Amino acid sequence: MISTTNDSSFQVSTDRTRLDVPMIYRFLSENSTWAVGISRTTVERSIENSLCFGGYLDGRQVAFARVVTDYATFANLADVFVVPEYRGRGYAKQLIRVVMEHPSLQGIRRFTLFTSDSHSLYARFGFAPPQQPDSVMERYSPNIYLS
Structure with a gap:
């Protein structure tokens, strides 16, 4: 799938x-x-087991996002980035729009993501804090890659 953006x-x-x-x-x-x-x-294993989206300018990759999903009920958006020298041009918004419009991701009951600083970007696409935060649990190992 290739999508030309705005x-x-x-x-x-x-x-x-x-x-x-x-x-x-x-x-x-x-x-x-x-x-x-x-x-x-x-990284290679995460790519192999995800629906990946590359963002390209003149054939050079400048952005990335991946979705972990069962294509039926659940999806998690992860590893979204635009390389620093291309930020501030709206590419993240265009990338997320293409992700959210992907035909295989329609009808998903629960679409999640984790972000520490981009809440306003994702809110534009319908993401919000959990409606039932007491029902969310996680097992989190923040420094696992450094050990």
Whole structure:
């Protein structure tokens, strides 16, 4: 699937063969706030087991997002980023719009994500704090990639 966004030079694709895995790994392991220290093997396994979206300008990947899903009832949006030199141009909004409009992700009952600083971006797409926070539990190991 390739989708041209509002900015016709920015394209989003789910074609795994186009993903710049070394760039994705470098960003996540060195520059993200959520996966510093993650191994290349873990990044590759996460890509293999997710619906991935690459954002491209002139054939160069500048953005990424992935969705972990059963394609029926549950989806979790993860690892969303735009490389720093391309931020502030609306590419994150365009990327998320394409993710949310993907045909395989329609009719999902629970679509989740975790963010520490981009609440307003995701609120534009219908994300909100849990309606029943007392029903949410997690097992979280924030420093697992550093051990």
